[in-house]
Amino acid sequence: QVQLVESGGGLVQAGGSLRLSCAASGRTISNRVMGWFRQTPGKEREFVTAISWSGVSTDYTDSVKGRFTISRDTAKNTVYLKMNSLKPEDTAVYYCATGSRFIGSYRSKANYDYWGQGTQVTVSS
Numbered sequence: 001q002v003q004l005v006e007s008g009g010g011l012v013q014a015g016g017s018l019r020l021s022c023a024a025s026g027r028t029i030s031n032r033v034m035g036w037f038r039q040t041p042g043k044e045r046e047f048v049t050a051i052s053w054s055g056v057s058t059d060y061t062d063s064v065k066g067r068f069t070i071s072r073d074t075a076k077n078t079v080y081l082k083m084n085s086l087k088p089e090d091t092a093v094y095y096c097a098t099g100s101r102f103i104g105s106y107r108s109k110a111n112y113d114y115w116g117q118g119t120q121v122t123v124s125s
Contacts, residue, residue, distance in 0.1 A: 001026045002114040004096045009119030012086055016123070020081040022096030022116060029053075032100045034072055034079040035112060038092035038121075045095065049081065050106035059106045063089075086123045093118040 008020040022034070035050035049060045049070040058070055069082045079096060097112035104111070 002029065002032075002098055004098065004114055004116035006094065006096050006116045006119040009094060009121045011122045011124065014086060014088055014123055014125050016086050017082070017084045018086065018121060020083070020094055020096075020119060020121070022079045022081075024077045024079075024098065029072075029077055029079070029098055030074045032098045033102060033106060033111075034070075035097045035099070035106060036070065036079075036081050037095045037097060037109065038090075039095065039118075040092045045109060047107040047109075048094070051079065061107075083121070086121075088123045088125045091121060091123050093120050 002024055003026045005023050012018055031053045033050055033052055036048040037045045038048050039045040047061055051058050051070045051072055055072050067085045072079045095118045096116040098114050099112040102111045
């Protein structure tokens with residue numbers, strides 16, 4: 001079992017920055033892919049970014065490329081999402097997720113077997 005707890009969400013003005021954290025417990029995540037997804041009311045949860053177990057490979061959805069950065073600290077069993085130049089359309093609940101056996105893309109929710117409870121990010125215009 002892996003428990004994931006997100007933190008760092010909040011209210012920020014457009015153009016501002018936030019850093020989300022996802023702390024894992026129960027089992028090491030050093031050999032797991034870590035991902036961030038987001039969801040707004042009435043819409044499907046969508047992929048934002050993911051990082052390989054080694055930290056060497058990352059993937060970003062087009063809308064956040066150049067603005068968001070995912071990183072991981074294996075020693076702290078924690079993954080981070082630094083979000084810069086935030087836009088109102090980034091407003092969502094952000095979820096951390098992890099998976100160990102992947103078929104296909106990092107972007108598929110089906111590949112992730114543990115999820116956090118989410119943290120709200122609100123960007124005002």
